[in-house]
Amino acid sequence: MENNRRKFLKIVSHSLGGVLAAGIAAPLVGLGIHPWLKETVYGTEDFINLGKLEDFPIGIPKKMNVTSSKMDAWNVFEGLVMGSVWVLRKEDNSLSVFSVNCPHLGCGINWGEEEKQFLCPCHEGIFDINGKVVSGPAPRSLYSYETKIENDNVLVNYKKLI
Numbered sequence: 001m002e003n004n005r006r007k008f009l010k011i012v013s014h015s016l017g018g019v020l021a022a023g024i025a026a027p028l029v030g031l032g033i034h035p036w037l038k039e040t041v042y043g044t045e046d047f048i049n050l051g052k053l054e055d056f057p058i059g060i061p062k063k064m065n066v067t068s069s070k071m072d073a074w075n076v077f078e079g080l081v082m083g084s085v086w087v088l089r090k091e092d093n094s095l096s097v098f099s100v101n102c103p104h105l106g107c108g109i110n111w112g113e114e115e116k117q118f119l120c121p122c123h124e125g126i127f128d129i130n131g132k133v134v135s136g137p138a139p140r141s142l143y144s145y146e147t148k149i150e151n152d153n154v155l156v157n158y159k160k161l162i
């Protein structure tokens with residue numbers, strides 16, 4: 001009888017010890033593994049808000065910074081500038097959002113208000129207001145990002161171009 005009682009107490013005590021050890025170990029293991037399982041940069045898969053549609057003039061491209069959030073192992077950094085884009089709002093409120101980088105060798109392009117064209121300062125590349133090559137060495141049109149309007153906000157599916 002005494003022997004059975006001891007066995008029972010031994011089993012109960014070992015079981016409780018196991019449960020307590022698992023309760024302590026699980027969060028520690030999670031804490032150690034967590035940073036490796038987490039995305040290190042987010043915001044690039046979702047559409048990013050560039051501002052209210054009304055803030056974009058019709059027919060004049062406006063350069064905008066694209067900001068998002070970045071997370072390292074334990075910190076979130078809000079409002080990091082990931083890059084820039086040219087946003088063109090058209091008469092019918094449809095949008096074109098272009099990369100600021102020239103498709104030739106990647107120089108930053110500018111909007112020429114007098115010329116009504118995008119101008120690349122590096123090799124005199126010229127693009128029309130729709131991003132198509134007018135002249136110069138660029139092999140293709142300006143890169144155009146997917147965009148949409150939601151609740152009067154201009155959203156862009158921004159990807160960092162390499």
Ligand code: FES
Pocket residue numbers: 102103104105106107120121122123124125136137138
């Ligand atoms: S980099 Fe723009 S034309 Fe060469």
